[in-house]
Amino acid sequence: MPVLIVIPARYASTRYPGKPLVELRGADGEAKSLIRRSWDAAMQVSGVDRVVVATDDDRIADxxxxxxxxxxxxxxxxxxxxxxxxxxxxxxxxxxxxxxxxQGDAPLTPAWFVEDLVAGLRAQPDADVATPVLRTEGRALNGFLADRRAGRVGGTTAVFGTNHNALYFSKEVIPYTGKNFADDDETPVFHHVGVYAYRPKALAAYPGWTSGPLEQLEGLEQLRFLERGTPVLCVEVDGKGREFWELNNPEDVPLIEAMLSKMGHA
Structure with a gap:
């Protein structure tokens, strides 16, 4: 079952123009662009037959x-x-x-997230789309809540049923918990990791569907599948103590650089 990884990257991001070319310093002080770090992350994934960067911008392509x-x-x-x-x-x-x-804004994505995602889709022959979810600890959840209080869009959260098919994804923090969690506490909130695995038929159908109101309101592409009645399988992955964060806003740069340094990533 040949596997292709595509890293989509565009320059004209609404929240952060030029984001793929933003440089991030690693543990050794060397700066590498976000697109380079995303490529390096993809190349660490085993069982993949090809990796490509998909862009509409010559600056990113070069x-x-x-x-x-x-x-x-x-x-x-x-x-x-x-x-x-x-x-x-x-x-x-x-x-x-x-x-x-x-997606080219998550250079901290561990290789096993993608490997487990592919394995999860292979294990469910009736599933056409899958995405990873990560149970948050209090530290991450408190970061999401702090972002929302400050009017920033942070991580996306997911809720799913007993069959692990998604019920909803949101940039708000769902489900509502109504309690405070210490940094090391396990919480009932799942962070949606911005990676997807598709069977080609489902992927080919997607551009022909009109964007629905939920996708437009949330700005979350995976909601188009849900609005069209296509289940999205949520594959729970294990963070194994690794910190994970997407580059959503300029304020995220020092946070990701600190994580790169802590993990010893050059």
Whole structure:
């Protein structure tokens, strides 16, 4: 079952223009662009047949090619990463049974998150779309709540049923807990990790669907699947003590740099 990883990257981010080219310093003090760190993260994943960067911007394409990345150009009309992945698959040679969307704003994504995600989709032949979720500890949950109080969009949270199919995803913190958690406490809130695995048929159908009101309100691409009645399998992954954060806002840069340093990432 050949696996393709696509790293969608665009320059014209509403919240953070030029985000893929933002430089992040690692433990050794060396600065590497976000797109480079995302590529490096993808290359650590085992069982993958090909990795490509999908972009509509020559600046990102040039930067990616400079460190040896495989680049596919896509249209400026792509509304989100899933649409960009779908177009990338159309624009390259080869047949793949599973396509992974490793979004280019999560350079701290551990390789086993993606490996477990692919394994989870393979284990559920009736599932067409899957995404990882990570049970939060109090430290992460308190960070989400602090972001919301400050008017910032932080991490996305997910709720799912007993069959692990998603009920909803939100940039608000769900479910409501009504209590305080210490930093090391386990909580009932799940952080949605911004990675997706698709079967090609579901991915190809996605761009032909009109964006629905929930997707537009939340700005979350995966809600288009739910609004169209396509289940999204939530695969719980183990953080194994690793800290995880996406680069959503300029304020996240020092936080991610601190995590890179703490984990010893060059």
């Amino acid at each position: 930067a990616a090619r400079s460190f040896g990345a495989d680049v596919v150009m896509t249209s400026v009309d792509c509304q989100n990463g899933t649409e960009r992945c779908a177009e990338a698959v159309k624009n390259i040679d080869g047949d793949y049974d599973i396509v992974v969307n490793l």
